[in-house]
Amino acid sequence: MADDLKLLRTWSSPYALRVVHALKIKGLEYETVLEDITRKSASLLEYNPLHKKVPVLLHNGRPVCESLVILEYIDDVYKQPPLLPQDPHEKAMARFWAQFGDDKVMPSTWRVFTSEGKDQEEAIGPLTENLKFLEEQLKGKSFFGGEAIGYVDLAFGWMGNLISILEEIIDLKLVDAEKFPLLSAWINKFSDDPVIKAFWPPRDKMVEKFKAMREHFLKQVP
Amino acid sequence: MATSGVKVLGARQSPFVNRVVMALEMKSIDYELVEMNPRLKPELLIKTNPVHKKIPVLIHGDRTICESLIIVQYIDDAWTNGPSILPPHPYDRATARFWAAFVDDKLVPLLGQLREAEGEEAKELVFKKFSEAFMQLEEAFINCSKGKAFFGGDSVGYLDIALGSFVGYIRVAEMMNETKLLDETKTPRLDGWAERLYSDNIVKDVLMDPQLLLVQLQSGFRHSRSSRRHRETRVEARSLRGNMKEQCCWRRGLCEMQQIEGLFLWREP
Numbered sequence: 001m002a003d004d005l006k007l008l009r010t011w012s013s014p015y016a017l018r019v020v021h022a023l024k025i026k027g028l029e030y031e032t033v034l035e036d037i038t039r040k041s042a043s044l045l046e047y048n049p050l051h052k053k054v055p056v057l058l059h060n061g062r063p064v065c066e067s068l069v070i071l072e073y074i075d076d077v078y079k080q081p082p083l084l085p086q087d088p089h090e091k092a093m094a095r096f097w098a099q100f101g102d103d104k105v106m107p108s109t110w111r112v113f114t115s116e117g118k119d120q121e122e123a124i125g126p127l128t129e130n131l132k133f134l135e136e137q138l139k140g141k142s143f144f145g146g147e148a149i150g151y152v153d154l155a156f157g158w159m160g161n162l163i164s165i166l167e168e169i170i171d172l173k174l175v176d177a178e179k180f181p182l183l184s185a186w187i188n189k190f191s192d193d194p195v196i197k198a199f200w201p202p203r204d205k206m207v208e209k210f211k212a213m214r215e216h217f218l219k220q221v222p
Numbered sequence: 223m224a225t226s227g228v229k230v231l232g233a234r235q236s237p238f239v240n241r242v243v244m245a246l247e248m249k250s251i252d253y254e255l256v257e258m259n260p261r262l263k264p265e266l267l268i269k270t271n272p273v274h275k276k277i278p279v280l281i282h283g284d285r286t287i288c289e290s291l292i293i294v295q296y297i298d299d300a301w302t303n304g305p306s307i308l309p310p311h312p313y314d315r316a317t318a319r320f321w322a323a324f325v326d327d328k329l330v331p332l333l334g335q336l337r338e339a340e341g342e343e344a345k346e347l348v349f350k351k352f353s354e355a356f357m358q359l360e361e362a363f364i365n366c367s368k369g370k371a372f373f374g375g376d377s378v379g380y381l382d383i384a385l386g387s388f389v390g391y392i393r394v395a396e397m398m399n400e401t402k403l404l405d406e407t408k409t410p411r412l413d414g415w416a417e418r419l420y421s422d423n424i425v426k427d428v429l430m431d432p433q434l435l436l437v438q439l440q441s442g443f444r445h446s447r448s449s450r451r452h453r454e455t456r457v458e459a460r461s462l463r464g465n466m467k468e469q470c471c472w473r474r475g476l477c478e479m480q481q482i483e484g485l486f487l488w489r490e491p
Contacts, residue, residue, distance in 0.1 A: 076312035096292055
């Protein structure tokens with residue numbers, strides 16, 4: 001019996017995109033259930049009562065929540081091609097960098113994007129420090145995963161389309177190709193990969209959405 | 223079992239370090255605990271954990287691994303003889319990882335919020351958040367334990383380690399604030415689990431009894447963990463319980479903690 005896979009996601013969520021990309025890399029068929037985050041469906045509230053967020057993967061009706069947990073689950077159930085390395089230490093390092101991305105890189109990028117003036121200048125330092133660690137990790141590799149896209153690449157996948165969108169909105173280089181040549185090259189290579197590229201949400205809609213977000217955040221500042 | 227140079231950089235009282243130690247004990251791995259205070263930025267810590275500069279760090283031969291739950295999973299992956307820490311089934315593994323992330327992202331920060339809350343109203347707000355979090359974990363316990371003693375089933379597993387390492391501090395916070403955070407009337411199964419935890423052979427060797435932990439916090443961890451000293455501090459704890467109201471208040475507890483270099487500041491991101 002073929003597995004029944006459903007993915008609850010929104011049109012733009014970068015976390016959900018991680019799962020979309022993972023399912024495609026594994027060659028898995030699934031049904032998409034598009035959610036409106038302003039009007040959450042009964043299904044979403046039933047399957048993710050704790051966080052009420054996307055993505056939620058339903059595997060034969062059983063929900064798995066939190067994007068990185070979902071990636072590991074998919075990798076556990078469907079072995080080929082592997083997303084995580086087999087070696088225990090390399091696996092631990094992959095988990096470490098993915099967590100670093102969510103805990104440090106994403107928030108520090110967001111801080112630069114949602115600030116202006118002196119606040120923005122001050123926010124750039126921490127982002128630069130975080131990006132240096134990523135640059136180091138790409139030495140001698142095409143992708144974070146080595147020669148093929150893997151778990152860490154998917155974890156940082158949001159950079160593949162979002163960095164250039166945010167840079168356009170704030171008219172500021174976040175990942176300078178001169179300072180971060182490997183990371184810049186990775187962003188281009190990742191985002192141009194045919195499996196990845198097929199699922200980028202419409203750029204103009206993303207620009208509109210994130211412009212509105214920035215304005216909303218700037219208004220919050222006292 | 224050869225040590226293959228297994229070292230843990232950490233501190234005995236850190237709940238994050240305790241997770242790693244429990245995992246090593248479960249696998250019967252010989253290791254050396256290298257005690258250090260991350261606030262002093264020791265060279266070895268900066269060298270092995272340049273990104274976060276925090277404990278715990280596991281050194282296994284020429285490999286270093288950081289972040290407590292990542293280390294626990296590494297131990298499970300690297301040492302395949304001995305009991306498994308994560309459940310065998312992929313769905314149960316995902317469930318355990320989901321709830322462990324909840325512990326770190328939602329529950330643990332409440333301890334810091336409680337410490338910083340000023341006034342009864344602010345504290346009550348944090349008490350309410352604890353209550354909500356524990357009710358979620360009560361559901362998690364029912365699902366994961368499947369009627370058995372621990373989240374991991376018959377024996378302690380990943381989620382028991384992730385949450386269990388903080389039970390002592392939750393009980394200390396209860397004593398210091400004269401309130402019930404993990405309440406047997408609201409979350410009976412979770413409370414039962416917390417009581418049972420200290421009867422596990424691995425856990426009782428690693429985690430300090432909460433009454434003892436309170437005494438240790440107040441005496442600034444001056445005592446070593448020799449068995450004779452353990453008996454002395456247990457006697458102190460019994461006499462202390464009698465006049466707890468006079469003996470401790472949250473602020474005094476906070477000062478004691480600062481004297482031992484900010485236990486709660488050793489939280490991981």
